[in-house]
Amino acid sequence: MIAESFSVEKGDYLRAGEASTKMKNMLKKLGIGGSVLRRISVAAYEVEMNLVIHSFGGTLSINVDGDYIWLISEDIGPGIPNIENAMREGYSTADEVAQGMGFGAGMGIPNMKRNADIFNIESELNKGTKISMGFLLGGGNGE
């Protein structure tokens, strides 16, 4: 098993996308490609941007373990008040800065769910949010 984690700061648009790029490079070195890589790329970037835009900061980690690649995002708040809303396409609470940069179309979480083979989200208000996504190596949810 191999695991790497990256800390992602709130509002750090300078480094935004760096963690997903590093994770992608790691997967390419491991020889993981095709549909799995394509889906992880999209999901990793979405979840990283989610941390930058919505959270107070957190960590993004990846581990390649047997049949699955796990992408896990854990933040330290503020938590999602209504997960059902957040899961709906088009729903967004992104601020003006993020919207000005082309984010906040309300596709983030639905997009992650669509790309992952296993998707789980837990959130507690004022505590934090944990998103876990599993991607089946060698196949799985084709496009």
Add this chain to the structure above:
Amino acid sequence: MVNKRFHSVTLDASKCKGCTNCLTRCPMEAIRVRGGRAFIMDERCVDCGECIRTCSYHAKVAMTDDLGIIENFEHRIALPAPSLYGQFYHAKSIAVIIEVLKHIGFTDVFEVAKGADIATRMLQEELKNPDRPKPLISSACPAITRMIQIKFPTLLPNIVKVKQPMEVAATMARAEYSKKHSVPKDEIGVFFITPCAAKVTAVRNPIGQEKSEVDGVISMLDIYACVFPILNKITPDENIKIATPYGVGWANSGGESRATNINKTMAVDGIENVANVLEEIENGRLRDLDYLEGAACPGGCVGGPLTYENKYVARNKVMQLVSELPCERPEETVPCRVLNSYDFKMDTPIPENCSMQLDEEVSTAIEKMERINDILESLPGYDCGSCGSPTCRSFAEDIVRGYCNITDCIFILRDRLKVMAQQMVDMSNTKRE
């Protein structure tokens, strides 16, 4: 590090000092310095020519054919890349540049810009196909295509399936000449005048087709040397039909996009910049983009490593020459008959190049990655290149791949020497009991 693929970009070992200029600036991390000289890793080099630009000692060279190669054929057609037009600041028209090529040994000239006009039409058709992924990515720059094969394999399906303008032009030139002069096709030599090394490699080692239509590739610098002294003495045939301004415009970054005549296009120049945008596309951004034009050279082909003129001067010259052409579009000048009677679509797939992978087996690759990460923690992180690998990470990888030893890092070596020196002092101080 085995030599198996042909590359135009090569090293003149007698000039190489073994410095870190090319090492740290190669966008593919394809150079290593070992034993006081550089080595190019064949499987990773994309022939972008960045090392030719950065080498202070001119030890990096592009292999091209000598002009003498045209003597092998009685019928010799020159295929000037449109970037050639930007090389002659004082040239009065494109017609002069075409004419002068007939004075240095060519029997005829077929503009690659005309190939670009045809490629534009093919491209427009492909853009209309709803089954193709978006954005489509230009296939014109072979260095970019090769980079995608190595670094962005998930984007391979997005590459346009139209042959490069050089190949389109070569096919047309040979066919037209053969018909007009009743000469068998194999007695006609077709020679591309290139601004870059990547095109030389693309002829020897074609992308998307079995065999190139081009018989030889001559450096733009060599042509410049022959042509420059006589250019002003030439009286051109002003009635010849030149390519459209859009075809000629392919010389500059942005020219291809403009030629497509669609809105949602993006032109990016410089190989690192292209890599950054490809990264964005891979992340699922830029979903509304229809077409990405990427050129490895700054400014596009006018910035090629085998050009003479300053790229900004050349770009302006191309723009000036373009502004003097009749305002026609490829849709008006390229008849459908041409598109239907030749095969300008790539006919072999563009495969992934796995040279970045640590191992064929994922499980073994994971083990290697773990070792790399362990080694990386002990390295200083200066990315100085003194060990001969471009970064600390690539050094760790090279150790695991078996190419070098940890003590090739001068900082690790120094620390170990310190320990050893201390041990020697300790030993010398030991008194006899």
